[in-house]
Amino acid sequence: MPDLVIRFQKPEDWSEPVRLHYWDAEPGGGGSQWPGVTMTAEGSGWYSHTLPGARSVRLVFNDGAGRQTGDLHRRGSGWFDGERWHDSRPEPGAAPPARPAQGRVKASKPQPRKPQPKLTGKDFREETIYFLLTTRFYDGDPSNNFFCRDRIRFDPATGEAIDPHWRGDFKGLIQRLDYIRDLGFTAIWITPPIENRSGLDYHGYHGYDWTRID
Structure with missing residues (x-):
């Protein structure tokens, strides 16, 4: 069984x-362990790796510094130039094959390609993520506390509603960012803050109106 040889042309702004x-x-x-x-190096910006005895594979090229391609798939050896696969090494500046024109075609002036934006910051997969339910995290503004509309607890002596279910808010989250950082976390994942189906669905996963903050 022939080996599967994968080749990739490194973009100029990628690291090595x-x-x-x-x-x-x-x-x-x-498969491999991330980052792979x-x-x-084969010269002229091309890099290769051989997978002995393989016929097909799913893959991602990356430079270990936050730059990577999307998820790719290849059956049989091939060259990937950053945009498309080739069965043989493409010539420098080679354009993709054109489709036969049907009917009349009006020529247009070629437009310059927009430069690809450069990724900044570290790879998000390397972050240490703190998960929280905003409404249960920290009360930064008592004026916006909200009693669950489906289950309200009353003080039997006064008849007043007590113990609001929803207390946490974005102000409270901002006030406690140092606390999260001091725990060693570098990123935050909050539950969806959109309008929920009922008053008990404070966690955000029963959302039905994606245009409103609950």
Whole structure:
């Protein structure tokens, strides 16, 4: 069985070394650990890696510094130039094959390609994420406390509503950012703050109006 040879042309703004992260290699279903295996430089910006005995694979190219391609799939050896696969090494500046025109075609002036935005910051997969339910986290503004409209607790002596279910808010989250940072976390994941189906659905996962904050 022939080997599967994957080649990639490194963009100019990528760091080195170039890495290949792959999974679901067939046959066998093998894969690499992120960020993947280091590819071998072949010159002229091309890098390669050989997967012995493989026929197809799912893969991502990356530079270990936050830059990467989308999820790709390849059956058989090939060259990926950052936009498309080729069965053989593409010539420098080669354009993709044109489709035959049907009917009359009006020529237009070629437009310059917009530069791809550069990623900033670290790879989000390396962050330590603190998960929280905003309304249960910290009360930063008591004036917006809200009694659950489906289950309200009353003081039997005064008949007044007590113990509002919804207390936490964004002000409280902002006030406690230092606390989260001091715990060692570098990112925050909050539950969806959209309008919920009922008063008991404070967690955000029964949302029905994505245009309103609950």
